[in-house]
Each structure stands twice: as structure tokens, then as C-alpha cells.
Amino acid sequence: MGHLLDTGEDRILKKAGALHLEPMEVVETYTRSYFEDMDALNVLRPDISPRASGHIPEQIAMTRALIEKGHAYVTEAGDVYFDVTTFPEYGKLSGRRLDELKGEREIIASEKRHPADFALWRHAEPEHLMQWDSPWGKGFPGWHIECSAMSMKYLGETFDIHGGGLENQFPHNECEIAQAEALTGKPFARYWILTGSLTINGEKMSKSLGNFVSVKDALKQYPAGAIRYFILSGHYRSPVDYSDEALEAAQAGWERLMIGYQRVRYEMKSAPESDAGSGFEAVLEEYRQRFREAMDDDFNTPQAIAVLQDMTREVNTLLDQSETVGRPILGAIESLYRELGGQVLGFIPDRLVIRADLEEADPLIELLIKIRAEARKNRDFSLADAIRDALNRVGIVLEDRPDGTTFYRLR
RNA sequence: GGCGACGUGGCCGAGUGGCUAGGCAGAGGUCUGCAAAACCUCGUACACCGGUUCAAAUCCGGUCGUCGCCUCCA
Structure with a gap:
């Protein structure tokens, strides 16, 4: 009601006239579009x-x-x-x-x-x-x-x-x-x-300058989780400058966490029901504490992210060791990721989905990995690489481990 | 002109008096059929000029710069 432009015209009325719509249709369109964007970015309604x-x-x-x-x-x-x-x-x-x-x-x-x-x-x-x-x-x-x-x-x-x-x-x-x-x-x-204010490449984002990037545009270029990671990698009160360089760096940082998280989930499938590695629980508790302290300090999300990065290094080191880690402790790590990176910061998705749920796709992928392992054993590397490339194209990344097994994750 | 936020290493970005932030990029190394991932090592940065202090990115004064607001746009 009266969102006036510089020219003195009513913004909604002008749009409605141009599109031959009821003013309330214009309002409804933008409202829906806004909620779509927020849903995509995992912002709660x-x-x-x-x-x-x-x-x-x-x-x-x-x-x-x-x-x-x-x-x-x-x-x-x-x-x-x-x-x-x-x-x-x-x-x-x-x-x-x-x-x-x-x-x-x-x-x-x-x-x-x-x-x-x-x-x-x-x-x-x-x-x-x-x-x-x-x-x-x-x-x-x-x-x-x-x-x-x-x-x-x-x-x-x-x-x-x-x-x-x-x-x-x-x-x-x-x-x-x-x-x-x-x-x-x-x-x-x-x-x-x-x-704080949002700029793009150091200047104000505005339609007249032609440097406007909508949430929908950004989502075409970067995963939602990476965009959230980018936003949260600065304090909320600081100005944010949108640039491809910054977004790409944020995506790489986010992927590092996601790869670590997926690795834990992967290991859980074959882990024994033992208490091996249970000493790590105390370490996890420390990270939970540090994370909480950061968030309690006026939502210091960059600090909270740093805690997750530190935790990921320690988790990777744990998984790099030759000793197996029991399923209970892996489960504890996984749920801490979900709690801190998922529920709180919202950039680790609840479910990792390609076209079907990852869990459903399991047998097929496992079979391909088996065939590829066989090929590698016979030193048929062109077949092995062909399988890896093909899976990569549908978003599944294979990584060979030193012990001869192959870890797979979603890109 | 006024008010406010901000100015940190190649980039992003925490840190408010002494103690390694973290990530990305880069270099070297370990691992490896290749790739990827991971881990280890490497950067003595705090806009500028004064001042306070045994000690300042961090406090004080000033200067410069960027952004926002100062409009019957909510």
C-alpha cells in the first residue's frame, strides 16, 4: 500500500498495470517467490x-x-x-x-x-x-x-x-x-x-547498475549449502561482499566439511559394533563446547565454522589411522555434524539426495565399485577410469583408499 | 555536512592490551597406477600519522578510504 518509487508512482500498481494483473496477484507472486528462495536456502518459515x-x-x-x-x-x-x-x-x-x-x-x-x-x-x-x-x-x-x-x-x-x-x-x-x-x-x-549491507564486487547491488544477483541466480551457480556457508562465514553485522572468488572459496570450504561428513557416514556402513575409538567421545564433547561458546558470543558463526573445520581435521586424522573405529563412535561423530552443521548452521542437508536416495542407490554403486576393483587388480586401468568417470558424471565421486577399498560420496 | 558500520597476510574472514584463529589459493612433503581426498610443513598481516603502556591489530586523538542512512521506500 503505497510503496512509492522515486517517480512517485506506486510500485505495486505500476507492476500490476504492466502485467495486467490484480495488485494482490503481484504481491502474492513475490511472496511465493520469496518463500521459494528461503526454502531453498534452508531458512525456516x-x-x-x-x-x-x-x-x-x-x-x-x-x-x-x-x-x-x-x-x-x-x-x-x-x-x-x-x-x-x-x-x-x-x-x-x-x-x-x-x-x-x-x-x-x-x-x-x-x-x-x-x-x-x-x-x-x-x-x-x-x-x-x-x-x-x-x-x-x-x-x-x-x-x-x-x-x-x-x-x-x-x-x-x-x-x-x-x-x-x-x-x-x-x-x-x-x-x-x-x-x-x-x-x-x-x-x-x-x-x-x-x-550489514550486501554489496557485489565492492559496489552496491542494484538493478540500475546491472550487477544484480538474485537468490535464484546464485542457486544456479552454487549449492545452497555453499551459499549458506558463505553468508555465515562472516559475522551477521559485517558488510557482505558477493563475488565469485568469495563464493568459490566458500564452496571449497563447505565441501571440505561435507566430504568429511560423508566419509563418516560411509565408514558407518561397515564399522563393527565395538567400542573401538571411544576415547574420541571426549574430543567431540570439547568441540561441541567450543562451538556453543562461539555461538553464545553474539552468534559468532565464523568462529563456529572454524570449530567445525578443526573438528574435521581431527576426525580425518582418526579415520586415516589403520585401526578401525567402532560404529557407536562414528555415529556420535555423524550426529554431532548433523546437530551443529545441520540443525544449527543449516548447511549440512538432512539427506544427501541424487535422483534417488543414496541408500537406495547403494547396491548398484557397490556392484560397479566391485567390478572396478576387479579391473584395477588386473591392471585394466582404462576400464577402472571409465567407471569412475561415468559415476562422476552422475555426481558420485570415487576415491581409492590406501587399503585397497574405495570410498564413494556425492559431489 | 551529520549519524552509523567497516578498513586484518594473494583472497575471504575471526580476534579488543602480551599467548597458533579458521578457510580458500600457492609452495614443499607423505600416500598413490592415475585421479581425488586426507595429513604434515611453510605466510611474522592488522589503512595512515601521532600518543598512552614494560607491552597495542586490540586503548586515546587525528587523517584517509569504503559502505549504509539522513526522502511520505518499509
């Missing part, structure tokens, strides 16, 4: 995804309450503005001060009392796309009120974590705080987790 246009009464009620408490005023034109002078803490999140906000930039032709006052309700011109009846005439909600009204409805007057991007800290997050806290007198959110 929210329990509630409220829409501003579905919460007009709540926003009107909140605006009315702010007027009653003297935090907002109605203008001749039928607009309602929040009076920032009644909330002296305005700017506390981004470190701005009201007296500095007056600045050079004087507001032109406005009924605002203070330049930093912001709209809670706007009157609508007849041609405006979406408008609703209100105590102040036909109009639509201001651009910050929806967040406060909806979060208070579903999460209460105070909630734990407010996400978002650093670029919206001012003015948007400040306005949310002002509206909500002026009304309730309670803290709006306990923690703010705001992410």
Missing part, C-alpha cells in the same frame, strides 16, 4: 507472516491511542503525525539526537510540527490504490505503524529479538520504537539483530 493490509483495524486503533495519549496530532488534510518531541528518546537505537535531526533539511510544504515527525496515517487521494475508512477520513496507514501494531498483536508489548537490516535502523526502527514505547511505556524489543 515463520509461524506467522502477517500482512499490513490485513491489519488495518489494529493500526487505526494504535494510531487513535497515540492521539489520545498526546503523542500524535491530526492535520487539516487528514494526516496523523507522531509528535517526536513527546518521545525524547527518539534516535536512541541509531545514536541520533532530535536536536541534530532538525539540520539543514527543512521540510517543505508540510503540516509537520517537527521535521522528524512521521506519519501514522495518511489521507488518500481518490486515485490511490488502497484506502480505508478511518476516524480521520479515507486513507492508509503510515509506513512504520504496521510493524509495531502487528508485532504487538502477535508477540506482545515486549518481545525478544527484532531482526532486520542496519540500513533500516534509521528512521524505520526508531519510529517503531517511538510508537510502541510511547504507547506502552515498556521496551519494544530486547535485542536487535541487524545485518
Whole structure:
């Protein structure tokens, strides 16, 4: 409702007109596309995804309450503005001060009392796309009120974590705080987790510069797990610069973990039910501890990844030894990978899937490996290499081990 | 101009007063039919200029640079 472009046009209305669609069809298309991307990146869906246009009464009620408490005023034109002078803490999140906000930039032709006052309700011109009846005439909600009204409805007057991007800290997050806290007198959110900006090859990603990479584009080029690994390899507050060099490095780092993980799963198939190697459990516990400490330190995911890399080196060393390791300890390693790299960081998939589930494909692959082993024994390396290349083409990588066995994994 | 984030070895990126971050790339080695994977060894980096301190990437002051915001875009 009123996502205006620089030209003053309504973004959704413009798109809808160009495509001969209902505005809500446009909204629905982008919403679905967004969820597709998030699903692909293994981002969990929210329990509630409220829409501003579905919460007009709540926003009107909140605006009315702010007027009653003297935090907002109605203008001749039928607009309602929040009076920032009644909330002296305005700017506390981004470190701005009201007296500095007056600045050079004087507001032109406005009924605002203070330049930093912001709209809670706007009157609508007849041609405006979406408008609703209100105590102040036909109009639509201001651009910050929806967040406060909806979060208070579903999460209460105070909630734990407010996400978002650093670029919206001012003015948007400040306005949310002002509206909500002026009304309730309670803290709006306990923690703010705001992410740094995203650039590409060092410059701003924008359609006009033609350097835009969508999530769908990125997924065509890199595995979802590698993209997650890339994002998590920097702290959430730091700026992220997307580049092929960085993505490729991230993919290589991610594959290192994945290869180690798959090797453990592979070994589990033939491991004895013995307690061989059980001393490693204490080592695993250390890594779990170190991982937790990193995550407890303001989600230090780069540090957490470093812990997994360290763990992988030690696991590889363990598996390189000639002594066999019992299935129970391999299982413990595997479940730690799933817990830390899977459940927490989300870049180790639950199931490793080619076309069929890997487990189902087993007998066929095992047979080919057997044939190839026979060929290698007869020094028929052209056949052996042909089998390896063919499997490689369908995503299965064979690696010969020193003891004569062949380990296979998914690429 | 104001506010904020950031500036670490070839690249990505942790680290907030003394102690090896980690990954990628690169070099050498072990292993190996080849390949792949793995393991071992190798890099004395912290934008710049001053200052504090026995000791600074880490604290203080200043400078420069990058990005974001300062708009009725949420």
C-alpha cells in the first residue's frame, strides 16, 4: 500500500498495470517467490507472516491511542503525525539526537510540527490504490505503524529479538520504537539483530547498475549449502561482499566439511559394533563446547565454522589411522555434524539426495565399485577410469583408499 | 555536512592490551597406477600519522578510504 518509487508512482500498481494483473496477484507472486528462495536456502518459515493490509483495524486503533495519549496530532488534510518531541528518546537505537535531526533539511510544504515527525496515517487521494475508512477520513496507514501494531498483536508489548537490516535502523526502527514505547511505556524489543549491507564486487547491488544477483541466480551457480556457508562465514553485522572468488572459496570450504561428513557416514556402513575409538567421545564433547561458546558470543558463526573445520581435521586424522573405529563412535561423530552443521548452521542437508536416495542407490554403486576393483587388480586401468568417470558424471565421486577399498560420496 | 558500520597476510574472514584463529589459493612433503581426498610443513598481516603502556591489530586523538542512512521506500 503505497510503496512509492522515486517517480512517485506506486510500485505495486505500476507492476500490476504492466502485467495486467490484480495488485494482490503481484504481491502474492513475490511472496511465493520469496518463500521459494528461503526454502531453498534452508531458512525456516515463520509461524506467522502477517500482512499490513490485513491489519488495518489494529493500526487505526494504535494510531487513535497515540492521539489520545498526546503523542500524535491530526492535520487539516487528514494526516496523523507522531509528535517526536513527546518521545525524547527518539534516535536512541541509531545514536541520533532530535536536536541534530532538525539540520539543514527543512521540510517543505508540510503540516509537520517537527521535521522528524512521521506519519501514522495518511489521507488518500481518490486515485490511490488502497484506502480505508478511518476516524480521520479515507486513507492508509503510515509506513512504520504496521510493524509495531502487528508485532504487538502477535508477540506482545515486549518481545525478544527484532531482526532486520542496519540500513533500516534509521528512521524505520526508531519510529517503531517511538510508537510502541510511547504507547506502552515498556521496551519494544530486547535485542536487535541487524545485518550489514550486501554489496557485489565492492559496489552496491542494484538493478540500475546491472550487477544484480538474485537468490535464484546464485542457486544456479552454487549449492545452497555453499551459499549458506558463505553468508555465515562472516559475522551477521559485517558488510557482505558477493563475488565469485568469495563464493568459490566458500564452496571449497563447505565441501571440505561435507566430504568429511560423508566419509563418516560411509565408514558407518561397515564399522563393527565395538567400542573401538571411544576415547574420541571426549574430543567431540570439547568441540561441541567450543562451538556453543562461539555461538553464545553474539552468534559468532565464523568462529563456529572454524570449530567445525578443526573438528574435521581431527576426525580425518582418526579415520586415516589403520585401526578401525567402532560404529557407536562414528555415529556420535555423524550426529554431532548433523546437530551443529545441520540443525544449527543449516548447511549440512538432512539427506544427501541424487535422483534417488543414496541408500537406495547403494547396491548398484557397490556392484560397479566391485567390478572396478576387479579391473584395477588386473591392471585394466582404462576400464577402472571409465567407471569412475561415468559415476562422476552422475555426481558420485570415487576415491581409492590406501587399503585397497574405495570410498564413494556425492559431489 | 551529520549519524552509523567497516578498513586484518594473494583472497575471504575471526580476534579488543602480551599467548597458533579458521578457510580458500600457492609452495614443499607423505600416500598413490592415475585421479581425488586426507595429513604434515611453510605466510611474522592488522589503512595512515601521532600518543598512552614494560607491552597495542586490540586503548586515546587525528587523517584517509569504503559502505549504509539522513526522502511520505518499509
